């Protein structure tokens with residue numbers, strides 16, 4: 001098949017860059033993730049935040065740039081895959097910019113590796129009849145893969161300037177600025193069906209693109225293949241988990257925690273604040289409130305900063321590394337089948353893994369899942385079974401000292417419960433599961449700057465969200481203790497806790513703390529175990545209940561914000577009996593079998 | 598100059614039946630629940646696209662235009678391709 005394309009030669013067209021009274025409006029248009037934001041930053045000297053989460057870039061960014069003597073208004077539009085037919089919210093915004101006479105000139109930013117997809121969009125942009133320039137960005141990545149594009153030939157066929165760029169280091173930008181003056185209406189098949197456009201894009205790509213075979217031996221490609229195939233992928237997963245354990249569980253939860261808890265707080269901040277309080281405010285009430293057993297500083301701040309912060313920071317560093325390297329989407333391939341039984345698909349692996357850091361944050365990222373039913377199930381399972389980093393640290397810290405069998409018992413029981421509840425929820429809840437279709441990003445070495453920025457923002461968010469709640473929880477505990485309510489609560493819960501679960505009465509109080517802040521309760525359990533008040537079986541039962549139990553207040557509030565109060569209460573209503581009954585069952589079975597860990 | 602050195606047999610089969618390493622020319626996306634074909638088209642899976650099977654288990658992974666895509670079995674069953682023999 002051949003294409004008859006009308007060509008308009010740039011030289012014959014009207015000069016776009018004549019001096020005019022108002023700035024020339026230049027719209028940047030392109031598929032998601034082609035580097036548009038970086039191009040925008042280069043042209044305007046402004047930096048826009050690069051966000052990876054979908055649904056966050058709805059607003060349009062504008063900036064000024066001087067091209068020759070012409071002042072230009074550069075407009076960054078949301079990434080689009082299509083401009084015709086059923087379009088998404090983002091795509092509608094971009095289309096409006098192009099139709100409503102909001103732009104005089106269009107720069108299509110394309111990923112040079114994927115010319116065919118770009119050309120399908122070029123044909124749709126051409127339909128707006130505006131002068132345009134095509135910027136083939138990321139040519140560095142294309143070359144590294146053995147792909148080269150005959151830009152001169154492509155330019156001749158399309159009748160528009162075609163410029164090769166590397167946005168991250170500025171290559172090709174003087175050419176791009178200069179090319180704006182030669183912008184022309186593209187000669188692409190306009191107004192035909194998407195099938196016609198695809199055929200045209202195919203033919204043209206075949207004509208101007210060269211692919212050498214050397215590309216397949218690149219090391220990242222080899223790693224990419226190894227991570228997704230079962231034979232190599234599962235051992236790699238085991239290594240990744242072990243590295244996660246060493247970095248977060250040992251380095252974060254033990255080395256750093258000890259340094260901060262015993263050193264900074266134990267020898268520095270806590271004795272100093274006790275001294276200050278007793279010296280300047282020698283009132284017993286103030287002493288207890290600030291630096292007593294449930295003191296704001298000695299308990300609240302110590303837990304928040306010394307015990308939880310190192311774990312959260314090391315986890316977010318590791319998570320950011322795995323995220324930026326492109327590993328996590330490949331993990332989704334392994335999880336897809338298992339998740340499908342629970343009414344989810346492989347995509348849910350992202351919130352589930354993030355939940356190991358903070359369930360509250362993970363609950364917010366369930367928005368990336370396709371259907372309301374999937375989001376609800378994921379939120380339920382996060383609250384039920386995924387231990388957050390502080391809990392994980394407690395579990396590893398306590399049971400690590402008991403036995404491997406104890407640790408395995410807990411994980412098997414918790415995973416089994418998640419599986420069962422997920423399976424039931426998938427059957428009981430109305431609605432659909434979405435199909436698993438996922439683009440796998442290339443495996444690449446993460447850029448340190450980006451990793452640190454990301455981790456800093458996440459830790460910052462965590463501190464802003466966690467520390468106030470820690471402190472509020474501490475105040476509440478202090479008040480309850482003063483009113484004698486702690487003893488009362490413990491007494492009420494005692495039959496359940498001591499009878500059904502076979503735990504010491506003091507655990508009741510810890511479960512209450514656990515609701516104020518899940519990890520906070522976990523830390524309380526830590527103390528109990530360290531002072532030798534728990535047997536091996538009791539530790540396993542208590543930690544299992546704690547892991548399954550009602551999420552912390554923060555998680556509950558986020559659930560309510562995401563899904564409404566009714567759903568939030570329903571989730572709590574499901575989880576509480578499941579946690580208690582599982583604990584009771586486990587206690588019964590372990591005793592019946594006369595197990596000692 | 599053309600560098601297409603591939604010939605293909607004419608019968609369309611599901612993508613899921615390609616062997617690892619085999620190429621196929623997409624002919625259509627069938628039995629689509631709403632949204633499936635739109636999502637695939639926007640990822641470059643259109644009639645005429647060349648795909649290469651990379652992996653069949655535990656999930657189907659294939660290659661199209663420098664992009665690796667992972668899909669579940671049902672989706673791979675719904676993409677019809679004409680298998681190509683590499684005659685280079």
Ligand SMILES: Nc1nc2c(ncn2[C@@H]2O[C@H](COP(=O)(O)OP(=O)(O)O)[C@@H](O)[C@H]2O)c(=O)[nH]1
Nearest residue numbers: 032033034035036037038050137138166167168
């Ligand atoms: N190797 C390479 N990476 C690039 C280039 N341009 C952008 N990137 C990277 O591609 C990613 C996506 O860029 P971004 O501007 O957020 O894409 P947008 O979604 O189109 O705005 C970022 O990590 C950039 O650093 C380039 O020319 N070469």
